[in-house]
Amino acid sequence: MPAPVLEVPRAQLPNYKPLIVPPSDLRPPPGVKGTNEDKAPNKTKTPQAKEVQMIDVPFTDVEVPMPSTEIMTAAATTAVISVAATLTATSIFKHLVSLMKPLLKQAWSKLTKKKNKTKPFLKKVKEQRREGY
Numbered sequence: 001m002p003a004p005v006l007e008v009p010r011a012q013l014p015n016y017k018p019l020i021v022p023p024s025d026l027r028p029p030p031g032v033k034g035t036n037e038d039k040a041p042n043k044t045k046t047p048q049a050k051e052v053q054m055i056d057v058p059f060t061d062v063e064v065p066m067p068s069t070e071i072m073t074a075a076a077t078t079a080v081i082s083v084a085a086t087l088t089a090t091s092i093f094k095h096l097v098s099l100m101k102p103l104l105k106q107a108w109s110k111l112t113k114k115k116n117k118t119k120p121f122l123k124k125v126k127e128q129r130r131e132g133y
Helices: 070-131
Strands: 052-056 063-067
Touching: 063 070
Parallel strands: none
Antiparallel strands: 052 063
């Protein structure tokens, strides 16, 4: 069977075209009148859904969107119910473990005792087989 021929792996090195950024103090050459395109952006308010309320943050010029009261109530209710269900299930599981542990230990000990009782019989059978009965 011929040995497989494996080619030498080749890597493709990443490359990029550098971005040319003009300096911040760029001015037109003498004799050329430049145009000032840096105008203040218009502060137009984008249309918001009616479920969203805009809240002004005190002492800043920041507006933060906040969902409506119905949405916030639904989210809070869901969070409270999920936490309560988790805590309840955890306490029930711990209680069941404390109840079942002694029962399982007792059943395990009975099984091991039963298994140990059958071992002498198995030893006799093995000995008889060795002796040729």
